[in-house]
Amino acid sequence: xxGVTQTPKFQVLKTGQSMTLQCAQDMNHEYMSWYRxxxxxxxxxxxxxxxxxxxxxxxxxxGYNVSRSTTEDFPLRxxxxxxxxxxxxxxxxxxxxxxxxxxxxxGNGTRLTVT
Amino acid sequence: xxxxTQPPSMDCAEGRAANLPCNHSTIxxxxxxxxxxxxxxxxxxxxxxxxxxxxxxxxxxxxITEDRKSSTLILPHATLRDTAVYYCIVVPGAGSYQLTFGxxxxxxxxx
Numbered sequence: 001x002x003g004v005t006q007t008p009k010f011q012v013l014k015t016g017q018s019m020t021l022q023c024a025q026d027m028n029h030e031y032m033s034w035y036r037x038x039x040x041x042x043x044x045x046x047x048x049x050x051x052x053x054x055x056x057x058x059x060x061x062x063g064y065n066v067s068r069s070t071t072e073d074f075p076l077r078x079x080x081x082x083x084x085x086x087x088x089x090x091x092x093x094x095x096x097x098x099x100x101x102x103x104x105x106x107g108n109g110t111r112l113t114v115t
Numbered sequence: 116x117x118x119x120t121q122p123p124s125m126d127c128a129e130g131r132a133a134n135l136p137c138n139h140s141t142i143x144x145x146x147x148x149x150x151x152x153x154x155x156x157x158x159x160x161x162x163x164x165x166x167x168x169x170x171x172x173x174x175x176x177x178x179i180t181e182d183r184k185s186s187t188l189i190l191p192h193a194t195l196r197d198t199a200v201y202y203c204i205v206v207p208g209a210g211s212y213q214l215t216f217g218x219x220x221x222x223x224x225x226x
Contacts, residue, residue: 004158031212042202043159043216050212058213090158101147104214106158 002026006091006107013081013114021076021110023091029105031094032074036060036087037109043090049074081114088112119203124221127197133190135220137203140184147206148179150188152199153219159202162188193224 007022025032033048045058049068063085065077074093078085089110096102120138127133139148149164163170163177165186170177176189190197202219 033212033214035216040218042218045213045215048212056212059215088156092158101164103149103161103164104151104159106160108158109156111156 004091004093004105004107006089006110008110009108010111011113013078013112015081015083015114017081018077018079019081021078021089021091021112023074023076023107024072025074025091025093025105026072027093027095027105028071029093029095030071031096031102032068033058033092033104034064034066034074034076035090035092036085037090038087046076046089081112083114086112086114118215119205119217121201121203121217121220123218124223126223126225127190127193129195129224129226130192133188133193133197133222133224135188135190135201135203135222136185137188138185139203139205142183142205143207144183148177148183148186149204149206150175150177151202151204151216152197153202154196154199159216162201164206193222195224195226198222198224 004025030051034046035043037043044060047066049055055066091107092104094102094104150162151159153159165177179186200219200221
């Protein structure tokens with residue numbers, strides 16, 4: 001199993017450009033989520049999904065869109081990139097909707113720089 | 116949701132036990148304590164979790180106090196590869212899916 005796969009690993013954008021960060025998991029997990037990690041800030045939840053067709057906002061959703069058309073994929077879209085979105089982005093998934101008795105599996109991150 | 120408090124950093128000699136504390140004094144009865152670690156800039160890795168009983172797996176042991184207000188992660192024989200940031204989080208019970216990661220504890224294993 002590949003687990004949680006994130007692409008690309010690195011990306012540089014100019015202010016105002018758009019892009020999609022890809023996340024795919026092959027574990028048939030219902031729950032998927034996106035976090036961003038800034039230096040000294042820990043991990044902050046952007047959006048999450050408890051199943052195909054269902055998404056919800058996390059702690060810092062502004063500037064990001066998500067969709068969940070399949071169980072496997074959970075892309076994160078930046079419609080108009082801003083320097084404040086420079087960060088490392090992690091996708092995570094877990095087996096159960098409630099996730100309280102099911103560990104999160106993380107991808108290895110996408111390092112995004114917006115100039 | 117319960118929040119956690121961890122020391123920002125700790126050192127441990129190689130080969131000794133590393134004991135990482137976590138305070139979660141507002142934890143509710145149906146909330147689990149989870150530990151993850153992040154080595155360098157990789158994605159966080161699950162270590163162990165528990166509800167009220169002590170737990171052990173091949174990576175670590177988790178000791179939860181009887182009142183559940185604090186816990187300790189124990190790495191029995193720390194190696195240099197255990198140098199990482201360790202996160203203690205409280206996972207809400209059914210009906211809430213937002214998991215909050217704080218800044219964790221930076222563990223440095225010293226040769």
